[in-house]
Amino acid sequence: MSIIWTWSLKRCPGPIFVEYHFKFRQLLRYCTGGRYAGLTKKMAEKPDVLIVGAGFAGMYAIHRFRSLGLSVHAFEAGTDVGGTWYWNRYPGARCDVPSLEYSFGFSEELEQEWIWPEVFSAQPDILEYANHVAERFDLRRDITFNTVVTEISWQEDNHQWRLTTDQGDTFEAPFCVMATGCLSVPNKPDLPGADTFKGRVLHTGLWPKEEVDLTGLRVGIIGTGSSGVQAVPELARLAGHLTVFQRTPVYTVPANRKRMNETVQNEFKDNYRQVRELQQNNLRGISNFRPMRNVEVNRNSVAPRGEGPMIKEMTPEEQHRYIKERGLESIYSFGDIYFDLEANEIANELFRDTIRTIVRSPTVAEKLLPKDYGLGCKRPVLDRDFYETFNRDDVELVDLRATPIETITEQGIQTTERHYELDVLIYATGFDAMTGALLKSNISGRDGFKLAEKWQYGPVTYLGLQMRGFPNLFTVTGPGSPSVLCNMLVAIEQHVNWIGDCIDYLRKTGTRVIEPLEASEERWIVHVNEVAEGTMYTVPSCNSWYLGANIEGKPRIFMPYVGGFPRYRFQCEQEAASGYEGFALG
Ligand code: NAP
Numbered sequence: 411m412s413i414i415w416t417w418s419l420k421r422c423p424g425p426i427f428v429e430y431h432f433k434f435r436q437l438l439r440y441c442t443g444g445r446y447a448g449l450t451k452k453m454a455e456k457p458d459v460l461i462v463g464a465g466f467a468g469m470y471a472i473h474r475f476r477s478l479g480l481s482v483h484a485f486e487a488g489t490d491v492g493g494t495w496y497w498n499r500y501p502g503a504r505c506d507v508p509s510l511e512y513s514f515g516f517s518e519e520l521e522q523e524w525i526w527p528e529v530f531s532a533q534p535d536i537l538e539y540a541n542h543v544a545e546r547f548d549l550r551r552d553i554t555f556n557t558v559v560t561e562i563s564w565q566e567d568n569h570q571w572r573l574t575t576d577q578g579d580t581f582e583a584p585f586c587v588m589a590t591g592c593l594s595v596p597n598k599p600d601l602p603g604a605d606t607f608k609g610r611v612l613h614t615g616l617w618p619k620e621e622v623d624l625t626g627l628r629v630g631i632i633g634t635g636s637s638g639v640q641a642v643p644e645l646a647r648l649a650g651h652l653t654v655f656q657r658t659p660v661y662t663v664p665a666n667r668k669r670m671n672e673t674v675q676n677e678f679k680d681n682y683r684q685v686r687e688l689q690q691n692n693l694r695g696i697s698n699f700r701p702m703r704n705v706e707v708n709r710n711s712v713a714p715r716g717e718g719p720m721i722k723e724m725t726p727e728e729q730h731r732y733i734k735e736r737g738l739e740s741i742y743s744f745g746d747i748y749f750d751l752e753a754n755e756i757a758n759e760l761f762r763d764t765i766r767t768i769v770r771s772p773t774v775a776e777k778l779l780p781k782d783y784g785l786g787c788k789r790p791v792l793d794r795d796f797y798e799t800f801n802r803d804d805v806e807l808v809d810l811r812a813t814p815i816e817t818i819t820e821q822g823i824q825t826t827e828r829h830y831e832l833d834v835l836i837y838a839t840g841f842d843a844m845t846g847a848l849l850k851s852n853i854s855g856r857d858g859f860k861l862a863e864k865w866q867y868g869p870v871t872y873l874g875l876q877m878r879g880f881p882n883l884f885t886v887t888g889p890g891s892p893s894v895l896c897n898m899l900v901a902i903e904q905h906v907n908w909i910g911d912c913i914d915y916l917r918k919t920g921t922r923v924i925e926p927l928e929a930s931e932e933r934w935i936v937h938v939n940e941v942a943e944g945t946m947y948t949v950p951s952c953n954s955w956y957l958g959a960n961i962e963g964k965p966r967i968f969m970p971y972v973g974g975f976p977r978y979r980f981q982c983e984q985e986a987a988s989g990y991e992g993f994a995l996g
Contacts, residue, residue, distance in 0.1 A: 457481040457552075459913065460573050460583040462562070462851060464553045465493015466540065467589035467886040467902045470514065473547045474910045484553045484589070485575060491549065492540040493591050495533055499617040500637065500838075501644035503533035504665065506792045507897050510678045511696050513539070514899055515686040520546065522679055529668045530792070562586060562853045564881065569922050571883060584922070585913055588848055589886045592894050595846030597839050597961060599632075603817035603824075607835055614641055614838045626650040628831055630823055632815075633838035634660050636791045641838055643795040646805050653830050654800075655823065657810040658953075659780040661761060663739040665792035677701040693974035695892070695900030712736050715790075718743030721760075722753045729760050738764050742790055748946050754784040761785065768797040777809045786945075787952035789894070843955040844889045844969045845869050855880035868958070868967030872926035872934050872992060873982055875905065881923040881996075884909045889969040890938050894956070896975045904975075908982050912990065923996045930992035942968040 459475050461468050464486035475482045488496045505512050509526035524542065527535060544550055554575075561574040571586035596615035598604075612622065614637040629649040631638055634656045646652045678685060681699065688697035698714050721729060721744040733741060741761055746753035762779045769775035778797065799805055813827035822832040842850075845865060853861040859879050864870060871877050874891025875884055886905045887893035893901055916924060942948050947956055948968050958964035971978055985992050 456581075457483045457583050459483075459585040459587055460571060460581055461485070461587045461589055462559050462573070463493060463589035463591060463594075463847075464488070464491045464549075464555070465496070465589065465591050465594075466514075466899060467591065467906065468493070468553075468587075469540065469543055469547075469549050470516065470902055471587055471589055471886065471906045471909070472549050472552050474516070474906050475913070476552075478910050478914050480910075480913065482552050483581065483583075485557045485559050485573065486553055486555050487558045489555050490541070491544045491553070492537045494593060495536045495540055497594070497617070498615055498637070499533055499537075499619065500612075500614040500641045500836075501648060502640035502642075502794070503614075503617075503637070504640060504792075505531050505533075505536060506636070506665070506790070507696065508666075509535075509670070510675065510685070510699075511689065511897055512536070512899055514543065514903065515682070515689070516903060517547075518682070521682045526670050526675065528670055529666045559851055562851050562883075563858070564855045564883070566856060569882070585882045585884070587884045587886060587909060588851065588853075588888070590847035590851065592844045592887055592898075593841040595842040595850055596837075597842050597846075598837050599839055601815055601818050603819060606820050607818050607822075607832075608820045609822075609832055610834045612834065612836045614638070614836065615841060624648040624650075624834060627833040628822075629653070629834045629836065630655060630830060630832040631836040631838055633840065634658070635838065635840050636789065637840070638838035639791050639793045639796045641836070642805075643793070643799045645836070646799045646802055649804075649834075651804045651806075653806045653808060653823075653832065655808045655810055655815070656777070658783075659778050660791050661758075661780055661785050661788075662791040662793040662796050663741060664737060665794055666739075667794055673703050674701045677703050689897065689900050690904075690979065691976050693976070694895060695897035695975045712740045713743035715742045716745055716748055718745055720744065720746040720753070721756050722746055722750070729756070730763070733760060733764055739792075741785065747784075748786045749944060751784070751949070754786065754946060758784050765797055770801045774800050774807055777807055777812075783951045783953070784946055784949070787947060787949065788954040788956070840955055840960050842961050842964070843958070844893065845958070845964075846961075848885065848888070853880065853883070855883070866965075868965040869969060870931055870935055872930045873978070873985070874971065875908065875982070876924070876926050876993070878926045878928055878931050881925040884912075890934060890971055892971045892973075892975045892978050895970045895972060900975065904979055904982070908986065911986060915986070915990070916995070919995075921995045924990060924993050926993050937973070938971050939968065941971070941973040945972060947972060 458480040459482045461471050461482055461484035464484050468484045469491055472482050472484055490496060508529055509531040514520060524539060558576040559573050560576050563572050565572050570582040570584055573581045596613050598613060627649055628651045629645055630653045631641060631645060632655040634654065639660055639662045642654055678699065685697040685699045688699055689695050692698065718740065741757055744757055747757045765779055766775050769778060778800065800807055808825060813825040816824045816826055819829065822830045849862050856879050864877060864879060869889035871888050871890040874888035874893065887901050912924065946952065953959035956970060957966050957968055959966060
């Protein structure tokens with residue numbers, strides 16, 4: 411391992427003082443003059459692998475690669491670990507995967523020692539878990555925080571990836587792993603007059619660390635996707651008055667809000683190997699493990715997604731009874747709604763009928779009901795009192811389809827109908843998903859070929875792991891892999907393990923570079939599209955971020971792999987077992 415003596419002097423007008431810090435085993439540099447006086451920077455050792463991002467993917471990559479004897483260094487824009495769960499701190503932020511499933515499986519000690527307080531975790535609990543993992547496995551010593559990677563380029567002469575940061579530093583390593591997350595670049599629509607607003611502006615995906623006091627304030631929120639739906643009930647409780655600006659109504663079902671039952675948690679802990687095995691063989695990386703020791707849990711269980719009865723084979727009375735007995739969330743369990751448009755519409759109407767019984771004002775209820783797309787087109791949204799919130803006197807719904815925003819003003823929002831005075835404006839307008847962070851990193855591969863150019867008509871990858879023309883660059887949960895359609899922690903572990911094993915194989919066989927064959931990429935893209943065809947995800951009425959439809963000008967391509975996690979995993983395992991037949995090694 412060699413030391414690279416690369417640092418930027420351009421921000422420091424005076425001399426630089428360098429000192430070795432024994433405790434942190436790092437060289438620290440102090441700028442002795444000008445406005446950067448006292449600034450300390452970490453000195454990096456030249457590692458085997460550079461990692462971009464210190465969310466769960468980057469964190470596990472550090473741990474896994476270290477265990478293979480590789481030296482690593484990661485860069486993270488935030489001041490600490492956690493990724494999605496570091497940035498999305500808005501009131502009401504929660505995970506939509508059960509806590510006992512949304513956890514790492516690589517360490518039995520970690521599995522046994524961690525206690526989840528709720529069945530579905532709130533953001534602070536998941537962030538606490540991320541911090542615990544960072545401490546337990548001593549991850550922070552290989553992470554530079556507060557640092558954005560601004561450019562990544564392949565150096566053909568020495569077969570290295572060169573990373574440039576916003577601090578002006580450059581780093582090199584033979585391998586680069588993009589652990590930048592699927593939902594990490596917030597989308598803020600370019601609304602007319604947006605810069606003129608005099609009040610406070612917030613984005614759910616970039617929520618401040620310090621507490622935001624909304625007491626007595628007039629708050630407006632744009633967007634009713636997963637983030638908006640979770641935030642609305644909490645904001646209504648905190649603010650003086652809340653106005654919800656909705657463009658497309660959402661299908662949302664009640665989340666399980668139970669405290670964790672100790673017996674259930676213990677039974678999971680006793681059976682974690684089986685739970686992990688079941689996850690590996692489930693389409694979405696969810697074990698659906700049913701504890702037997704707690705009778706109440708068994709009695710109330712809802713059939714997993716798509717594994718319940720066929721809605722078309724039931725009478726309307728049976729359909730309504732099914733929902734009444736099991737809750738609205740069981741609407742996703744009907745077996746025929748994902749491929750049969752007629753069955754889908756029956757379920758949509760059943761959903762609408764149920765909401766009409768919750769929202770007191772029929773006018774407001776009708777505005778809240780999705781009518782031009784079906785259940786299963788978008789990621790299911792889970793809420794806590796979303797519809798009930800519109801029964802409050804201090805909450806107002808604005809239908810932006812009927813009365814679009816004309817402009818943001820100094821005092822609020824002007825729609826075609828009227829002006830809404832606001833003190834705080836919150837964007838819950840989602841993300842440039844899956845490709846956003848990769849393209850933002852300004853990656854150029856062999857011969858200076860830009861990733862943005864390669865992906866101008868949509869992402870092209872092999873297995874969502876690598877791109878031809880970008881040797882030794884790996885993406886964790888990249889487009890073309892199950893990623894967001896899978897339990898993310900399961901998908902991350904599988905990807906990082908595969909990448910680690912691949913690098914290990916290259917080292918052991920004296921191979922310097924790996925990249926996919928053109929034929930492999932083409933075959934994979936065709937397959938990814940084939941499996942998405944005929945599903946509710948790609949019907950013409952569906953406009954989701956899975957398709958890039960939320961970002962103006964983004965190519966409309968179904969980005970994740972919908973063929974299921976086990977099938978995908980098998981493809982990856984076959985590649986490794988064959989000595990990476992689908993790749994060019996050199
Ligand atoms: P989203 O699903 O993309 O929703 C964005 C919302 O903003 C939509 O209602 C959208 O309306 C609206 N919007 C965007 N641009 C607009 C404009 N110019 N004018 C008016 N409205 C506009 O984003 P998200 O809610 O942040 O969720 C994204 C994903 O993050 C989720 O699908 C989920 O995977 C993940 N997430 C998960 C959780 C959880 O675990 N429970 C929580 C939050 C997020 P249109 O639909 O009309 O475009």
